[in-house]
Amino acid sequence: MLKPIGLIEGHYECRALDDTLPVFTELLAMEIVERRTDQATVKHPNTDWRLVVHESGAGAPEKTFDNHYGFRVASHGEVEAAWNYLEANKQKYRIDKITKPQSAHFAYSVYFHEPGGNHLEIEYYNPGSALHGRSHTAGHWQMALTEKEFPGRGYFPQALTHGTLQCDDLAKSKEFLIGVLGLEQAGGMSDRTIYVKHPATPWYIVLLPRKPRQYLAPVNRLTLQLATAVEVEQAHSEFTSKRNSLGLNDIENIERADGKVSFIFSDLDKNWWELTANG
Numbered sequence: 001m002l003k004p005i006g007l008i009e010g011h012y013e014c015r016a017l018d019d020t021l022p023v024f025t026e027l028l029a030m031e032i033v034e035r036r037t038d039q040a041t042v043k044h045p046n047t048d049w050r051l052v053v054h055e056s057g058a059g060a061p062e063k064t065f066d067n068h069y070g071f072r073v074a075s076h077g078e079v080e081a082a083w084n085y086l087e088a089n090k091q092k093y094r095i096d097k098i099t100k101p102q103s104a105h106f107a108y109s110v111y112f113h114e115p116g117g118n119h120l121e122i123e124y125y126n127p128g129s130a131l132h133g134r135s136h137t138a139g140h141w142q143m144a145l146t147e148k149e150f151p152g153r154g155y156f157p158q159a160l161t162h163g164t165l166q167c168d169d170l171a172k173s174k175e176f177l178i179g180v181l182g183l184e185q186a187g188g189m190s191d192r193t194i195y196v197k198h199p200a201t202p203w204y205i206v207l208l209p210r211k212p213r214q215y216l217a218p219v220n221r222l223t224l225q226l227a228t229a230v231e232v233e234q235a236h237s238e239f240t241s242k243r244n245s246l247g248l249n250d251i252e253n254i255e256r257a258d259g260k261v262s263f264i265f266s267d268l269d270k271n272w273w274e275l276t277a278n279g
């Protein structure tokens with residue numbers, strides 16, 4: 001089993017950075033950490049999990065609702081405020097499919113679709129739910145954003161809390177993510193969803209079995225950091241030799257760039273992951 005030191009990045013495909021980055025910075029309180037020609041890294045001030053946003057051009061496919069990232073606000077009323085703000089500014093940001101605030105599993109949320117082809121969520125989670133075995137609901141921020149940092153919207157996205165992935169076989173995916181990749185289950189959940197996270201951090205991935213489902217390109221992936229470059233190399237050779245028994249769909253070559261050693265692979269349910277380390 002791998003011993004990752006963190007779930008450090010989500011990789012997010014969009015059509016044009018100039019359209020999608022303002023959605024992250026002006027509607028979701030993210031900050032741009034790095035900007036290149038066709039790639040930018042954004043981060044929420046309360047969440048060390050970074051999103052690497054890739055510009056794939058007008059042909060980037062529409063992602064399903066099941067591949068959204070979710071941001072949390074601290075009160076029920078802020079979900080209503082977010083809905084109002086999104087509705088009032090939908091033309092400016094070219095967002096659509098804005099859902100009326102809706103309740104589900106202790107959560108109250110609004111979803112919308114951004115011009116890069118992705119859905120995003122702003123949610124409130126009843127803190128009482130942490131007392132009901134839903135550990136993923138707690139501990140996402142230390143210092144709440146206020147009107148000073150995020151003025152004029154009436155709501156404050158306090159953290160990037162989760163991403164979601166479709167899968168074919170929930171039990172097999174769970175076994176792989178926990179038993180091989182070294183993630184842990186977060187919260188109780190049901191036989192219809194599983195929440196996984198890195199043991200050291202609160203952000204989590206929701207796995208949703210779907211049939212039929214959408215298979216994503218490698219540019220939509222999640223990155224786990226290992227402690228050393230040697231561990232990345234060992235994981236690559238182990239995955240290659242055990243590819244059939246692990247059911248891995250694809251394993252790409254090791255890359256060395258920007259002071260990092262990494263490779264990407266597609267798991268038994270064709271979801272894409274990256275293992276990386278400094279070195």
Ligand SMILES: [Fe+2]
Pocket residue numbers: 068069070121162164
């Ligand atoms: Fe969500």
